[in-house]
Amino acid sequence: MSLAANALAYGYREREIGSDIALSLARGEVLALLGPNGSGKTTLLKTLLGLLPPKGGSLTLDGRPLSELSPPERARALGYVPQAHAGTFAFTVLSVVLMGRSAHAGLFAAPSARDRAIAHAMLERLGIERLAERPYTLISGGERQLALIARALAQEPAYVVLDEPTASLDFGNQGRVMSEIRRLAAEGLGALFTTHDPNQALRHADRVMMIRDGQALASGKAAELLTPERLRQLYGVPVETVTDGDGRVAFLPG
Amino acid sequence: MRPSSITGNAIAVGLLAIAVLLAFGLGRFPIGPAELGRLLWSALSGEPSGLPAQVETVIWNIRGPRVLAALLCGAALAIAGTAFQGLFRNPLVSPDILGASSGAALGAVLGIYLSLGLFAIQLAAFIGGLVAVGAVYAVGSAIRRGDPVLVLVLTGVVVGSLLGAGIGLVKYWADPYNQLPAMTFWLLGSLAGTAKTDLLPLLGPVLIGCAVLVALRWRMNAMSLPEEEARALGLRTGPLRLAIVVAATLVTAASVAAAGIIGWVGLVVPHLARFLVGPDFGRLLPTAAILGGGYLLVIDTLARTAGPVETPLGILTAVIGTPFFIWLLASSRGGWS
Numbered sequence: 001m002s003l004a005a006n007a008l009a010y011g012y013r014e015r016e017i018g019s020d021i022a023l024s025l026a027r028g029e030v031l032a033l034l035g036p037n038g039s040g041k042t043t044l045l046k047t048l049l050g051l052l053p054p055k056g057g058s059l060t061l062d063g064r065p066l067s068e069l070s071p072p073e074r075a076r077a078l079g080y081v082p083q084a085h086a087g088t089f090a091f092t093v094l095s096v097v098l099m100g101r102s103a104h105a106g107l108f109a110a111p112s113a114r115d116r117a118i119a120h121a122m123l124e125r126l127g128i129e130r131l132a133e134r135p136y137t138l139i140s141g142g143e144r145q146l147a148l149i150a151r152a153l154a155q156e157p158a159y160v161v162l163d164e165p166t167a168s169l170d171f172g173n174q175g176r177v178m179s180e181i182r183r184l185a186a187e188g189l190g191a192l193f194t195t196h197d198p199n200q201a202l203r204h205a206d207r208v209m210m211i212r213d214g215q216a217l218a219s220g221k222a223a224e225l226l227t228p229e230r231l232r233q234l235y236g237v238p239v240e241t242v243t244d245g246d247g248r249v250a251f252l253p254g
Numbered sequence: 255m256r257p258s259s260i261t262g263n264a265i266a267v268g269l270l271a272i273a274v275l276l277a278f279g280l281g282r283f284p285i286g287p288a289e290l291g292r293l294l295w296s297a298l299s300g301e302p303s304g305l306p307a308q309v310e311t312v313i314w315n316i317r318g319p320r321v322l323a324a325l326l327c328g329a330a331l332a333i334a335g336t337a338f339q340g341l342f343r344n345p346l347v348s349p350d351i352l353g354a355s356s357g358a359a360l361g362a363v364l365g366i367y368l369s370l371g372l373f374a375i376q377l378a379a380f381i382g383g384l385v386a387v388g389a390v391y392a393v394g395s396a397i398r399r400g401d402p403v404l405v406l407v408l409t410g411v412v413v414g415s416l417l418g419a420g421i422g423l424v425k426y427w428a429d430p431y432n433q434l435p436a437m438t439f440w441l442l443g444s445l446a447g448t449a450k451t452d453l454l455p456l457l458g459p460v461l462i463g464c465a466v467l468v469a470l471r472w473r474m475n476a477m478s479l480p481e482e483e484a485r486a487l488g489l490r491t492g493p494l495r496l497a498i499v500v501a502a503t504l505v506t507a508a509s510v511a512a513a514g515i516i517g518w519v520g521l522v523v524p525h526l527a528r529f530l531v532g533p534d535f536g537r538l539l540p541t542a543a544i545l546g547g548g549y550l551l552v553i554d555t556l557a558r559t560a561g562p563v564e565t566p567l568g569i570l571t572a573v574i575g576t577p578f579f580i581w582l583l584a585s586s587r588g589g590w591s
Contacts, residue, residue: 013398013399046482049486051482051485051486071488071489072488074488075487080483082483085480088343088344088345089478089533090532090533091475091533092532092534095534099475100487102476102487102488103487103488105472107470111536151487155487
């Protein structure tokens with residue numbers, strides 16, 4: 001049971017962004033995608049979510065080609081957490097989370113009691129139940145990110161894909177979001193996230209994939225893969241390493 | 255602070271009732287609630303109403319059809335505006351953003367220029383609106399780059415301005431003594447002279463379009479998200495967008511064909527409705543329809559009673575809509591609640 005890509009080429013209609021991607025995300029594991037700005041991470045995520053058709057190779061979800069799934073089927077298997085944005089209309093946080101139930105409802109159906117119960121449960125799980133009736137536009141960036149995770153979980157997916165989930169968050173919220181991702185994996189979901197922080201990948205991911213210019217530079221176990229030498233290759237800058245008394249490692253750029 | 259959604263809907267229905275009573279109660283033949291009740295009862299029971307025949311004629315043939323037309327047009331424009339604001343993720347959008355009004359206007363002025371009959375002019379307007387939006391949609395979908403919603407809006411703006419040039423050209427050709435005043439009158443919007451026979455061509459498209467939009471309203475929340483997010487939530491955004499555009503265009507074109515161009519209603523009323531029941535489209539759409547009907551009815555009552563001659567509706571909606579909108583711009587913070 002996995003979301004698996006083989007020799008995957010991806011990109012937009014007339015432009016190939018990346019190729020030859022081999023990747024597999026099993027349920028219960030966390031995979032981090034590392035790469036410099038403009039390396040094609042977001043485009044790869046969209047392809048893995050089935051939002052862009054692959055330009056070559058194979059992409060399967062639990063053994064079935066992803067392109068054979070209908071949009072609702074896809075959304076019931078793959079949850080997407082985009083980068084948080086304020087949005088146009090001041091929906092309540094509960095309304096935002098209820099949108100995650102779209103793929104479970106009929107075309108003309110109002111949210112059911114079950115949908116509401118699930119939305120409330122997800123808010124509670126992420127510790128933001130108190131925000132349920134607040135306008136989504138008026139909560140903080142960290143709270144929005146948590147609300148979007150709640151929305152993705154309301155889809156009841158088997159895999160969750162997060163696009164730079166900590167990009168605009170303060171130090172404390174970064175920690176909360178990352179431990180939430182770990183918890184998802186502990187409960188049997190597969191989680192894939194992109195990040196600019198190798199330390200997050202080292203600390204919270206089981207496996208890491210490094211991409212640069214749409215090519216997989218390396219992939220493997222986080223602890224083995226993340227070395228100063230590889231990071232220097234990936235980002236093109238020297239990397240310093242700090243080690244504490246217990247032998248735990250952190251990286252510093254420059 | 256906004257009222258709860260039950261209170262909000264009660265307010266909307268209350269305003270609608272007041273608007274209806276005012277519409278019957280004001281004018282050269284004031285008709286009170288009691289007389290109105292007696293007349294409705296006599297229609298249902300078959301007993302004589304005991305009212306003068308003249309009053310009965312005014313209600314059944316003149317005031318009644320006009321009130322119904324105002325309610326239908328107002329509800330249509332408000333519901334289409336609400337749906338489009340969500341679909342285009344922009345609270346400043348009105349139902350004519352894709353060229354429905356300019357297409358209908360070109361159809362109507364062409365009809366007047368060709369000296370067609372009243373019904374044919376309305377038909378030309380209706381078809382003009384549909385064709386214009388169809389063209390915008392076809393061109394917008396053919397340009398496959400960037401955000402499909404943004405491409406559609408920009409195409410609508412461009413085609414709308416081309417249609418505006420077409421309207422100008424027909425007006426330039428028109429006979430300045432007979433045709434030009436008729437065109438000007440039509441372009442400013444009016445419900446004067448609405449007869450019972452005008453209601454049927456209005457009622458059909460408005461009911462069908464509104465039914466589709468109301469049925470799809472729970473999906474409109476997610477449709478107001480960026481395209482890729484909506485698709486990631488499992489929505490078939492392409493067919494849904496097409497259904498919403500077709501339904502909203504149907505009701506807009508029908509109302510423009512019946513009443514001419516009435517701006518602002520589809521822009522202002524969704525905001526009023528949002529203030530009453532919040533932005534969730536599931537609750538918002540029905541409230542917007544109720545409020546829109548009442549709003550246009552009040553405007554129309556004002557139009558026929560405020561001066562010695564009737565004021566065009568488009569003028570009144572602009573005079574009321576502009577200051578309201580400036581206030582809205584100045585006072586809204588933290589998203590369009």
